[in-house]
Amino acid sequence: AENAKREGVTTLASGLQFEVLTAGAGAKPTREDQVRVHYHGTLIDGNVFDSSYDRGEPAEFPVSGVIAGWTEALQLMNAGSKWRLHVPSELAYGAQGVGSIAPHSVLVFDVELLDVL
Incomplete structure (x- = not known):
């Protein structure tokens, strides 16, 4: 909730928050597109749980094949954009959690949309 008060942060009806960095x-992807x-x-x-930067290569996947918060945000982004997303648990891994990500x-x-494939 505190993040929503920061300058430059937009909160969508879903609860997803983003800041355009x-x-x-470039083009905006649709649900049917693949992105890099x-x-x-x-x-x-601040604990890192996953980073394509750390792996040294970008990731490619279908827009509809990721957590709901990403699917929503990616369709609003233009290629070449970098956004900071604050994704509430109900748009991420919810009550289950996964790996090192606790429930809720x-x-x-930080998501950089390199290309719509």
Whole structure:
């Protein structure tokens, strides 16, 4: 909730929050598209749980094949954009959690949309 008060943060009806770090001018993907992204995912306390930057290569996946918060955000992004997402648990892994992500965790992602494939 505190994050929503920060300048530059937009909160959508779903509860997803985003901040545009870099505005791109490329195409916007649809649910049916595949995308290439770089991302860095942390828990709200800053602990990293996944990062394509750390692996040294971008990830490719279908827009509809990821957590709901990403599916929503990616369709709003232009290729070339970099956004910081605050994803509420109900748009991420919810009550189940996964791996090092505890149930009901808010996730923070820096997502760079490199290409719509």
